[in-house]
Amino acid sequence: MKIELTKAKLSDIQEMQKLVAAEVEAGVILARSSDEVATNIRSYILAKDGSEIIGFCALHIHTPSLAEIRSLIVKDGRRGEGIGQSLVTKATDEAQILGLQKVLSLTYKQSFFENLGFIEIPKESLPEHKIWADCIKCKHFPICNEVSLIKTL
Template identity: 75%
Template sequence: MKIDFRKATLADIAQMRELVRPEVESGVILERSEDEIATNIRSYTLAFHGDELVGFCALHIHTSYLAEVRSLIVKDGYRGQKIGEELIKKLLEEAKSLGLQKVLSLTYKQSFFERLGFVEIPKETLPEHKIWADCIKCKHFPICNEVSLIKNL
């Protein structure tokens, strides 16, 4: 199966929100408004099978040395085909090209990220602005079951 990857455009937003909606409703991924996605559109990398959007994720920069993987999603029926892995690899390449030193992930899929070289870190070591800017929006806050992992580049 041929999967094409490209950076997102504003025209992709509706399709992106539709793809991620089930994961948002279940509380696995934080909801991002249309405006929030538009503001951060340059952060997103998309995966397509033909004209069908089958996955995406974002590289969100926190500091001059630290970024975060956000909103990783692969459509049901396409999971297990290394699309998510390829999306993360593309984000890591982008992070390196920008001069970042570390990439963070908060996830329920610990083993997936560990296979890609991420290692678990205590949540207490996360930047404080991360907690107040994002985590407070989560329906699970303050009882967080996500694992924080980091990869040194």
């Protein structure tokens, strides 16, 4: 079956939360409540195989020129099929359409993002509101092993 990329709907939240649960528990992806996902539902892009959600990510806008790829997940057993790459490409295409100039990512998968044209930047260059709004909620804060990367559009 062909993988379809589509915008998330509020009715998708429960399945999205189940898909990401193990990565949240492992501290790889930041926990987001269902209310927070609902508030930001327009930023989520789903990868679906038929009616099953097999991956998703969000394009979160920080400033008129900067957005972030976050909550990128692909179902275990479906990784390595190019689904994550398709999601990130779709999100960066959307960022470009919106007129953004840069897209950042905080990740443990540095080479994945580098293969998509992202380059490493110092974490100190991240917007301050990113650190206080998101990073402070992380179970690894303040000792973070994630890599900051950015792509200029």
